[in-house]
Amino acid sequence: MTTKPVIAPSNEDTLSRRGFFMKLGILFNGFAAMVLAVPVVGFLLSSVTRGRASGYLSWVPLGRIDEFPEGETRLATFRNPNVMPTDGKTVDTACWVRRVAGEKFQVFAINCAHLGCPVRWFPQSGLFMCPCHGGAYYRDGARASGPPERGLFEYPYKVENGLVTIQAGELPTPGAAIASLTGEKPPCA
Amino acid sequence: MRLITQIGEWFDHRLQLAAPIREAAEHPVPRNTASWFYVFGSAALTVFLLQLVTGILLALIYVPSGGEAWSSLQALNHQVALGWFIRAMHGWGSNFMVAIVLIHMVQVFLFGAHKYPRELTWVIGVFLLLMTLGMAFTGQVMRFDQDAYWGLGIGASIASRVPIIGPAVVKLMLGGPIIAGATLSRFFALHVFVIPGMLIAFVGLHVLMVLKLGINEWPMPGRIVKRATYEAEYHAMTRNEGAPFVPYAVWKDMFFAAFIILAIAACAYYFGPFGPTGQPDPTIIQTAPKPDYFFLWLYALLSLLPPSLETPFLLIGPPLVILGLILLPFLSGEGEKSWKRRPIAVITVLMIAITLGTFTRLAQFTPWSPHMNAWSGDPIPDRYIHGTTALERQGALVFQVKQCRNCHSIGNTGGQRGPALDSVAVRLTRDQLIRQVIQGGGNMPAYGNNLSPAETTALVAFLETLHPATQSPARDGARDLVLSENTAKSATQP
Numbered sequence: 209m210t211t212k213p214v215i216a217p218s219n220e221d222t223l224s225r226r227g228f229f230m231k232l233g234i235l236f237n238g239f240a241a242m243v244l245a246v247p248v249v250g251f252l253l254s255s256v257t258r259g260r261a262s263g264y265l266s267w268v269p270l271g272r273i274d275e276f277p278e279g280e281t282r283l284a285t286f287r288n289p290n291v292m293p294t295d296g297k298t299v300d301t302a303c304w305v306r307r308v309a310g311e312k313f314q315v316f317a318i319n320c321a322h323l324g325c326p327v328r329w330f331p332q333s334g335l336f337m338c339p340c341h342g343g344a345y346y347r348d349g350a351r352a353s354g355p356p357e358r359g360l361f362e363y364p365y366k367v368e369n370g371l372v373t374i375q376a377g378e379l380p381t382p383g384a385a386i387a388s389l390t391g392e393k394p395p396c397a
Numbered sequence: 398m399r400l401i402t403q404i405g406e407w408f409d410h411r412l413q414l415a416a417p418i419r420e421a422a423e424h425p426v427p428r429n430t431a432s433w434f435y436v437f438g439s440a441a442l443t444v445f446l447l448q449l450v451t452g453i454l455l456a457l458i459y460v461p462s463g464g465e466a467w468s469s470l471q472a473l474n475h476q477v478a479l480g481w482f483i484r485a486m487h488g489w490g491s492n493f494m495v496a497i498v499l500i501h502m503v504q505v506f507l508f509g510a511h512k513y514p515r516e517l518t519w520v521i522g523v524f525l526l527l528m529t530l531g532m533a534f535t536g537q538v539m540r541f542d543q544d545a546y547w548g549l550g551i552g553a554s555i556a557s558r559v560p561i562i563g564p565a566v567v568k569l570m571l572g573g574p575i576i577a578g579a580t581l582s583r584f585f586a587l588h589v590f591v592i593p594g595m596l597i598a599f600v601g602l603h604v605l606m607v608l609k610l611g612i613n614e615w616p617m618p619g620r621i622v623k624r625a626t627y628e629a630e631y632h633a634m635t636r637n638e639g640a641p642f643v644p645y646a647v648w649k650d651m652f653f654a655a656f657i658i659l660a661i662a663a664c665a666y667y668f669g670p671f672g673p674t675g676q677p678d679p680t681i682i683q684t685a686p687k688p689d690y691f692f693l694w695l696y697a698l699l700s701l702l703p704p705s706l707e708t709p710f711l712l713i714g715p716p717l718v719i720l721g722l723i724l725l726p727f728l729s730g731e732g733e734k735s736w737k738r739r740p741i742a743v744i745t746v747l748m749i750a751i752t753l754g755t756f757t758r759l760a761q762f763t764p765w766s767p768h769m770n771a772w773s774g775d776p777i778p779d780r781y782i783h784g785t786t787a788l789e790r791q792g793a794l795v796f797q798v799k800q801c802r803n804c805h806s807i808g809n810t811g812g813q814r815g816p817a818l819d820s821v822a823v824r825l826t827r828d829q830l831i832r833q834v835i836q837g838g839g840n841m842p843a844y845g846n847n848l849s850p851a852e853t854t855a856l857v858a859f860l861e862t863l864h865p866a867t868q869s870p871a872r873d874g875a876r877d878l879v880l881s882e883n884t885a886k887s888a889t890q891p
Contacts, residue, residue: 255568255572255574256568256569264574283682290574290575292463292577292578293464294581295577295578296462296466296467296578297463298463298578298679299575299577301680302680318682322554323555323699324547325551328769330772332847333847334846334847335800338767339769340685341765342700342767342804342814344842346842352843353837353840355707357705379550379567381553382558383557383559383564
């Protein structure tokens, strides 16, 4: 509806019937695009939103407690809790389990805190070494030298019915703000 | 023959493409652009087409599934007739494409072709470079092996450092919480649909603009580009002394394109396909992942930067470089085109080339990486043990067993992360050696908790023997003095 008087159709101010329908058509298509955008964006971001809603982390067993001798650090593997049919072997993950004493453990991610390469444990020198850029860590996971800015990532663990269980499910990365993975206490704790 | 002409005319009556194609082919170009320096753009296009064809051929067999990609590559290498050759062509084609795109870019820059009115052609070229690098990285992921797996981990670790949204970016990139089947699938979609689609569109625009604006004339020192007059000058040049692109200039493009294809085929034939290396099984940790050739410089950079600078460098550096490349034609859109009158341009190109070349060379033998097997694999040369005491030999054992060798070389074998120790006794006194071993520092871990006093004594005794025969070991003069005074005192005492 326009309050201006209808004059010659060539005038820019007027809205012809065709022009009106074209604008309506554009509007209608815009609406359709918006309706379509909701599922498309939702689908594209599903890997992010899923993580935020229910979380990817869950408790997975590593093995019986007597498989890990006291005072030693052993390699353990576990299957990532979320498995898709096309994952193949990529869902099998390794981690370093250090049994400090009794039921006191430290479970380190295999990924170097620098750029995620797999660190190797050298019991003789008590060091974890990274083959990529030469990061090194002490037996308790603390940074020893090299480019990493922090110690190794640690999984939260518990010992139940003689089983060592860790909370896993996400690739540990330097930027991940997951307090449980950083091995540091959240600021409020 | 008449029939073929008639069929051709029948089609052209309906398509009406012959006239515009002829016009494009025969458009006049400056005579001096019929040069071997002007063949890299068409060569890049040729290799791109080759990549499209070999890529489609590979897709006939390849399975983009985390569980099967690796074995489908094995099948291509060993079971399917000539599968190895098509893989090798695609892999070598990728290396050639990155190289030719870079050479093309340098040539365009040194010939001032990015200046008015070809700014947009340059900007689109920058995007084409980024897409080419994107294809190279996603292509490395397609070869779903150990290097691809850990390379993705490195990519995720870098992405995670973006402030606030880092963790979300990682999940978006990986298609889930970990590197798995969904990761490969989305990189497949990028490598096969998204980036090639954009490449085709942008290459089309890039070539269209070369046709519309004309190829850059050979730069003459002193011939200044001015916005007001350039186009009139260029058109006068092509009108008066130009020559039709076909066949005057095109034959060099054709020769070079054929040469490049044959060179790729020769590399493919002699060197074969790239990998795949070990299976993408994250429980196999005996691996030292390395990126493909064109990202080796980044690998070196990430080892050599101080840790605190790394994240800002990674997150701010690339956007700055890309912005600089995009802004370049707008900041220097006029003026001299010839490299002979643009010393800063030449020096910049040389600096970048030397830097990237040095980093790439360094990354080929990774002096910063510990040699994981040196402690058990590289023996101490005889001459270092010959004529030593029992304590010193025990120290040599400690030296091997405590993995010192992984980072320190002796007799040119062992890691290069730390300094070579062949003459360490000349540099450090006994006390300094003890301090360095126990407390570490200067990028060396502290071994205090892992060495007993006896082991430390033996180790330092061995290290003190490491000096050239013609040079005596370092001594602490003050310590000697104090000790001699003590001995003198005890000698005088009854």
